[in-house]
Amino acid sequence: MFDVKDSDFFDVEEEDFDTILASDIKFRGTIKFKKPFMIRGTVIGSIEATSDLVVDTDAEVTAMISAQRVLVRGKVDGNINAKDVVFVTASGSVNGDIISKEVVLEPGSHFSGKCTMTGK
Incomplete structure (x- = not known):
C-alpha cells in the first residue's frame, strides 16, 4: 500500500525489547531509556529516550x-517529539502535537493536534 523507511520497526515483537512495562503496571513519573522500550500499561509523566x-x-x-522513533498502537495524550518517525496505526490515538521528520497516520487512526514535519 505504501512504503515507509525502516519498516522493520513496525513489525516489532515482544522479543525485540529488553524492557516492557506490563499491562498491569501503572507508572507515574519520568522514564528515561537508551534501548528500545515497549509500554503495555499506563504511564503518566514524561518519557525521554535516545531509542525507540x-x-x-x-x-x-x-x-x-x-524519542528516536515512536510507534503508537494504543492511546497517547501529550506531545510527541521524535527524531526520525512517528507512526500511528489504525488502533492508535494521539491527542497532542507531533514534531518529527516523518509522520505516518494509518487509515482508522486518530490524531488531534498540530503536526510539524522537520524534513530530511
Missing part, C-alpha cells in the same frame, strides 16, 4: 514524549 518507543495496543500514556 512502542505504545502497544491497550496502553494508555499521558506524557510528553521525546
Whole structure:
C-alpha cells in the first residue's frame, strides 16, 4: 500500500525489547531509556529516550514524549517529539502535537493536534 523507511520497526515483537512495562503496571513519573522500550500499561509523566518507543495496543500514556522513533498502537495524550518517525496505526490515538521528520497516520487512526514535519 505504501512504503515507509525502516519498516522493520513496525513489525516489532515482544522479543525485540529488553524492557516492557506490563499491562498491569501503572507508572507515574519520568522514564528515561537508551534501548528500545515497549509500554503495555499506563504511564503518566514524561518519557525521554535516545531509542525507540512502542505504545502497544491497550496502553494508555499521558506524557510528553521525546524519542528516536515512536510507534503508537494504543492511546497517547501529550506531545510527541521524535527524531526520525512517528507512526500511528489504525488502533492508535494521539491527542497532542507531533514534531518529527516523518509522520505516518494509518487509515482508522486518530490524531488531534498540530503536526510539524522537520524534513530530511
